Each structure stands twice: as C-alpha cells, then as structure tokens.
Amino acid sequence: MSGRGGRIPAGRAGRLRLRRSLATALRGADLLERKLRLLLDRERVARRAAQEAGAVWRQRLAEADTWLVRGVLLGGESALAQAVPADRARVDVAWDALMGVRHPAAVSWTDPVRSSAEPTPPNTALAHAETAYRAAVRAAAEHAAHQAAADLLAAEADRTRQRVRALRRHWIPRLRGELAAVELALEEAEHEEAVRRRWAASRSGR
Secondary structure (H helix, E strand, C coil): CCCCCHHHHHHHHHHHHHHHHHHHHHHHHHHHHHHHHHHHHHHHHHHHHHHHHHHHHHHHHHHHHHHHHHHHHHHHHHHHHHCCCCCCCEEEEEEEEEECCCEEEEEEEEEECCCCCCCCCCCHHHHHHHHEEEEEEHHHHHHHHHHHHEEEHHHEHHHHHHHHHHHHHHHHHHHHHHHHHHHHHHHHHHHHHHHHHHHHHHHHHC
C-alpha cells in the first residue's frame, strides 16, 4: 500500500506518525462538518430573508407603478418630471463574517431630500408613487443584500463539503489502511522475534 510519499512508514515511529495524522484528519473533518452546519444554517436564514424582501419589493413596485400611471394620467409627463427630486437616495451595506466568509449583513437606507426650492409632486397620485417607489427600492436593496449573503455562504458551504468528502472518503480511509498495514507488519516482526528468542533459548539450554 502506498502512502503520500509512495511507501508506508515502517516501525514504531511510522506507526506513531500515522496515528497522529489520522487523529488530525478526524479532528479536521469534525471541525469542517461543524463549519458546514453553521454555514448552511446562516444560508437558510439569508434565503428566507431574501424571499421575504423580494415579495415586499414586488408588492411595493406594483403599487408604485399603479400610482405612477394615475399621476401621469392626471398631470401628464411634465408633472412626472417636476416630481423627481435632485437629491439621490443612499444605500449603505454593513458586512459581517462567519467562519471566514465575509457577506452583507444589513442595509441602511437614506431617502433623497427635496430642497425647499424644489417643487413637490403636483398631484396626490404622484406623491403616493414617490413614497411607494422609495419603499420598493429599499426592499430591493435588502433583497439584493440577503441574496448576495446567501450565495456567498452557499459557495463556501460547497467548498467545505468537498473538503469533508475528501477527508472522509479518501484521506482518512487511506491513513487507516496504512496504519493497519504498519501494525500488522509490527505484529509479525514481534512474533518472529519472539520465535527467534525461544529458539535461541532452547539451543542454549541444550
């Protein structure tokens, strides 16, 4: 049987090295499986939050579109141009890390501010549309952040799962096989040594 270097480590020192390597591999597999569970749990939370934010986003967007149509019908496209503030909204994303995976954790939203010199929406429908669109964009930002977090966590979970599979299916069985072979060789060597000693003792007795 071949080890990483092509030959099985011989003797008691080789057996000790294999036992240590096997213990390290088993401990590593356990830690990786714990990491995998944590990643999958956080991914599920992020997926659920993304679905909820996505539903809110679609609902708010439909409401905003409805109000926009009403507002344009009442005041025309010129009224729509007057209703848009010059200021821009701001979205800030707070980041977190889980088991070395950096991902979006929260979104803070700052509404655009209309200056006192700017005209307000010329009719109630456009005012409602503005409020609904702001809510829709806020929900869209939250949806995007949760979706990105879920995707990043899922990618790391896949990598961790592959590492666990490599340890459990390949590396650990190979170490166990090599250790069993070394222990068998040591047992046979010790048996042969005992036979030689008994033979030598019987000859010297005669």
